[in-house]
Amino acid sequence: MSRIIDVLVVGSGLAGLVAALTAAREGRSVRMVTDGMGSLAISGGCVDLLGYAGGQRLNDPWSGMDLLPPAHPYRLLGASRVRAAVDMLLQCAADQGWPLHTAATPEGAPCNALLPTIMGTLKPSYLLPDGLDPAALARARRILVAGVHGLRDCRPALIVSQLRRYRDWADKDFVPFMLPSPLGATHRSLSALDLARLVDRPRGRDWLIQNLRKHAGQCDAVLLPPICGSRADASIWHELNQAVACPLVEMLSIPPGVGGLRLRDALLRELRRHDFELVENARIIRATTDGKRCTSLTALAAGQERRHTARAFVLATGGILGGGIELAPGSARESVFKLDIPVPSDVTLWSEPEIFGNHVFSRLGVRVDGEMRPQDDSGQAWYDNIFFAGRSVGGYDFATEKSGHGVALATGWQAGRMAAATAGKFHEPASGEQL
Amino acid sequence: MSVRINPDQCIACTTCVVHCPVAEATPNFLGPRMIGPAYERFRLLGLAEDPSLHYCANCKNCDISCPHDVPVSSINMLARAEQCKKQRPGLRDWVLAHGELQARWLRLIPAGLKNFGMLNPVTRAVLDALGIDKRAPLPRFASQTFRQQARGFRQSGQNRKVVFFPGCYVDVYDPRTGLDMLWTLNRAGYEVIVPDEFVCCGLPMVANGFWQDARANAERNLATLARWREQGIPIITGCPSCALMFKTELPEFFPDLAEKHGLTPLEDAQEFLLDCVERGELRLESENRASLPELRVIYHAPCHLRAQGNGLPGLELMRRLPGVASRNADAGCCGISGSYGFKKEKYAIAQDIGATLFRTVRESGAHVAVSECGTCRVQILHGSELPCLHPVSIVRQRLEALNPA
Ligand SMILES: Cc1cc2nc3c(=O)[nH]c(=O)nc-3n(C[C@H](O)[C@H](O)[C@H](O)COP(=O)(O)OP(=O)(O)OC[C@H]3O[C@@H](n4cnc5c(N)ncnc54)[C@H](O)[C@@H]3O)c2cc1C
Ligand code: SF4
Numbered sequence: 001m002s003r004i005i006d007v008l009v010v011g012s013g014l015a016g017l018v019a020a021l022t023a024a025r026e027g028r029s030v031r032m033v034t035d036g037m038g039s040l041a042i043s044g045g046c047v048d049l050l051g052y053a054g055g056q057r058l059n060d061p062w063s064g065m066d067l068l069p070p071a072h073p074y075r076l077l078g079a080s081r082v083r084a085a086v087d088m089l090l091q092c093a094a095d096q097g098w099p100l101h102t103a104a105t106p107e108g109a110p111c112n113a114l115l116p117t118i119m120g121t122l123k124p125s126y127l128l129p130d131g132l133d134p135a136a137l138a139r140a141r142r143i144l145v146a147g148v149h150g151l152r153d154c155r156p157a158l159i160v161s162q163l164r165r166y167r168d169w170a171d172k173d174f175v176p177f178m179l180p181s182p183l184g185a186t187h188r189s190l191s192a193l194d195l196a197r198l199v200d201r202p203r204g205r206d207w208l209i210q211n212l213r214k215h216a217g218q219c220d221a222v223l224l225p226p227i228c229g230s231r232a233d234a235s236i237w238h239e240l241n242q243a244v245a246c247p248l249v250e251m252l253s254i255p256p257g258v259g260g261l262r263l264r265d266a267l268l269r270e271l272r273r274h275d276f277e278l279v280e281n282a283r284i285i286r287a288t289t290d291g292k293r294c295t296s297l298t299a300l301a302a303g304q305e306r307r308h309t310a311r312a313f314v315l316a317t318g319g320i321l322g323g324g325i326e327l328a329p330g331s332a333r334e335s336v337f338k339l340d341i342p343v344p345s346d347v348t349l350w351s352e353p354e355i356f357g358n359h360v361f362s363r364l365g366v367r368v369d370g371e372m373r374p375q376d377d378s379g380q381a382w383y384d385n386i387f388f389a390g391r392s393v394g395g396y397d398f399a400t401e402k403s404g405h406g407v408a409l410a411t412g413w414q415a416g417r418m419a420a421a422t423a424g425k426f427h428e429p430a431s432g433e434q435l
Numbered sequence: 436m437s438v439r440i441n442p443d444q445c446i447a448c449t450t451c452v453v454h455c456p457v458a459e460a461t462p463n464f465l466g467p468r469m470i471g472p473a474y475e476r477f478r479l480l481g482l483a484e485d486p487s488l489h490y491c492a493n494c495k496n497c498d499i500s501c502p503h504d505v506p507v508s509s510i511n512m513l514a515r516a517e518q519c520k521k522q523r524p525g526l527r528d529w530v531l532a533h534g535e536l537q538a539r540w541l542r543l544i545p546a547g548l549k550n551f552g553m554l555n556p557v558t559r560a561v562l563d564a565l566g567i568d569k570r571a572p573l574p575r576f577a578s579q580t581f582r583q584q585a586r587g588f589r590q591s592g593q594n595r596k597v598v599f600f601p602g603c604y605v606d607v608y609d610p611r612t613g614l615d616m617l618w619t620l621n622r623a624g625y626e627v628i629v630p631d632e633f634v635c636c637g638l639p640m641v642a643n644g645f646w647q648d649a650r651a652n653a654e655r656n657l658a659t660l661a662r663w664r665e666q667g668i669p670i671i672t673g674c675p676s677c678a679l680m681f682k683t684e685l686p687e688f689f690p691d692l693a694e695k696h697g698l699t700p701l702e703d704a705q706e707f708l709l710d711c712v713e714r715g716e717l718r719l720e721s722e723n724r725a726s727l728p729e730l731r732v733i734y735h736a737p738c739h740l741r742a743q744g745n746g747l748p749g750l751e752l753m754r755r756l757p758g759v760a761s762r763n764a765d766a767g768c769c770g771i772s773g774s775y776g777f778k779k780e781k782y783a784i785a786q787d788i789g790a791t792l793f794r795t796v797r798e799s800g801a802h803v804a805v806s807e808c809g810t811c812r813v814q815i816l817h818g819s820e821l822p823c824l825h826p827v828s829i830v831r832q833r834l835e836a837l838n839p840a
């Protein structure tokens with residue numbers, strides 16, 4: 001760990017991966033230290049940008065940006081930077097054979113899509129892989145809804161009865177259908193990921209194609225759980241689509257959601273093309289600082305402490321569940337620099353009775369400026385070379401806004417860029433600065 | 436069992452399930468979340484063990500991926516120990532857990548005969564009946580153990596000292612790697628001490644459920660380590676699994692022993708060598724560098740190394756060698772997990788798990804594969820047919836070729 005690197009990224013969720021990729025694409029050496037894989041790996045993998053704002057559901061997420069409170073990360077960044085971050089992700093994913101697209105309004109403008117879940121609900125999201133084409137669903141009159149024996153979480157009959165409650169779906173014809181299990185009797189109940197991994201192989205694709213062909217002919221689209229392969233390889237879905245001769249559309253699933261694993265696969269592959277190293281199973285426990293400069297972070301791993309020295313640092317440590325924010329009765333703080341996060345001292349005020357209410361806890365996080373530097377009460381940056389990204393940043397509520405991966409992407413991009421620029425500055429001999 | 440791990444840290448997020456190679460290979464394994472923290476609640480209630488516990492390979496990918504520091508693999512190993520107390524594991528598992536002991540017993544028999552005895556088709560058929568798959572790549576005994584050979588190795592004029600824990604694999608089957616380590620440490624100016632008292636680190640015993648034997652070995656090793664630690668001499672190993680055993684498993688499984696003898700974490704030898712390079716004790720470049728042809732290396736990171744949170748110092752060492760182009764295979768677990776992939780009912784699972792790695796190695800165009808772990812090396816050769824060496828062997832080859840003594 002002796003090498004001094006340009007940018008050290010903590011955390012391997014979407015925010016960390018995007019920050020690492022942005023800095024690496026600027027030519028910086030990047031090391032990622034992480035104590036766990038991050039929520040991307042279990043998520044659905046569509047990027048929610050902004051589904052709700054000011055109490056309204058948004059068709060155009062960009063139109064909602066101005067309705068957000070001023071301290072919201074999107075407001076701090078400004079819509080043009082959020083767009084630039086989205087563009088970078090589109091580029092990287094396409095380069096890795098995992099193209100993402102957006103739904104479009106009748107006029108052809110990009111918009112949110114309402115995606116069916118395996119619970120039969122609809123969820124707004126923005127960036128979608130090929131296997132999720134809302135237009136195919138909108139056009140379809142008759143939809144085959146497929147489940148698989150042994151996959152207990154996905155029940156076509158339930159999905160159909162739930163979907164019928166939505167106005168746009170009420171008058172469609174649904175054909176619920178159970179595919180036989182390709183694995184026979186198994187000791188554990190199957191997950192969508194088990195099936196997706198089977199479909200990675202020709203044997204699994206044959207199973208799916210043979211079974212769908214029998215029924216898809218009379219339908220305009222097939223809704224199925226996310227089982228069209230586990231890796232970032234869009235060709236699998238295209239092959240299946242052609243063989244079945246009917247558009248296949250995947251539903252969003254409870255964890256493991258498969259889609260996130262594919263996106264993670266694409267981002268990691270892209271990262272490997274750069275000067276990037278990954279240190280797994282190490283927890284950052286403290287920072288060494290010199291005035292407004294952080295010089296190193298110390299990791300605890302296998303009972304030993306190790307210092308990681310870098311020129312700039314990105315903390316993408318996630319929220320309360322990710323490990324980036326620690327709670328104690330009546331107080332909250334960021335977990336590495338121990339930055340205080342203001343909260344009401346009365347814990348009962350942290351949450352609302354309504355489950356999707358305006359909870360204090362769900363917006364808890366580090367206060368940052370537009371460059372993603374953590375700020376003190378007076379609005380001054382605590383440190384010059386520390387940048388936060390993702391769920392560790394405060395001021396937004398991803399669950400009610402439906403903005404989770406979107407904020408992780410936008411803040412990760414900005415933090416990675418700023419860290420790259422800062423590390424570059426420390427490289428210049430003219431500045432005379434030495435670490 | 437005196438040790439218990441609280442399963443309530445688990446939030447059932449399924450991250451470990453996504454990263455468990457055995458769960459990927461077979462739907463007959465409950466998977467880490469269910470067999471570990473979730474089933475632990477049933478165990479605490481006194482319910483019978485789940486029949487799929489034996490599938491866990493103790494590879495640690497669950498621990499690596501868990502965002503909540505749940506020691507899933509340790510929960511599994513403790514459960515296995517408990518199960519083995521009730522029902523003694525069979526002869527096959529005893530054989531696989533006690534390779535070092537058998538080597539000691541067989542010491543007087545020449546290696547040629549031993550290997551003929553162990554590897555001929557008749558014995559393999561007998562072993563197969565016992566449950567050791569006849570296709571599995573059982574390693575060959577060396578003609579002399581590493582420690583026997585090390586005694587004859589002339590170490591001259593070194594003023595710094597280091598203690599080397601070879602691990603059974605190097606000692607019994609692969610002395611060459613041990614000698615390459617000796618040679619390289621000598622180059623860096625270190626006299627290498629290889630104590631006779633060291634025994635197997637005990638990881639194969641834990642994995643096969645021989646808890647008392649693992650404890651006895653731990654006691655002996657920790658006492659030996661403490662003596663060298665008190666003299667202020669660094670203690671290193673080139674084997675990631677031995678290092679992991681001493682750093683995290685022993686204190687977790689036998690806290691009383693750790694307390695009694697104090698903790699002596701084994702340092703990673705590759706990291707130690709990197710530090711030697713940093714300090715200027717070991718020079719990897721030379722004046723006549725242009726003369727050597729480029730060596731293309733594909734590197735496999737053992738899961739037990741990744742679990743230590745120390746990055747990949749062996750790969751970093753390769754990258755510092757002039758004229759060596761090294762690539763990280765980054766293709767997941769090799770499948771062998773110590774003795775797991777030798778077992779008849781696990782062989783196919785192990786090959787299935789390793790398939791991505793084997794393909795990556797075969798298609799890499801590399802001259803040689805490199806990995807720190809002995810059984811990973813055996814498995815990579817078996818699955819990809821490309822020879823696989825320890826990083827230190829590459830270091831020695833290159834330095835000898837660059838700077839002939
Ligand atoms: C189950 C689930 C499904 C979701 N699905 C979607 C979806 O489909 N679409 C969407 O847009 N959003 C989704 N979200 C929301 C979205 O995942 C998150 O809001 C966003 O991706 C958070 O990313 P992050 O990188 O900030 O945090 P995380 O993904 O939580 O990553 C934090 C990382 O930091 C590491 N870490 C923390 N502390 C330390 C430390 N001290 N040292 C080292 N490492 C540390 C953690 O191990 C982890 O790797 C989902 C969330 C969940 C929980
Ligand atoms: S140790 Fe390996 S095989 Fe066992 S549960 Fe964990 S990941 Fe799976």
Ligand code: SF4
Binds near residue numbers: 452503504
């Ligand atoms: S053990 Fe860890 S990774 Fe696995 S489900 Fe529990 S919290 Fe998640």
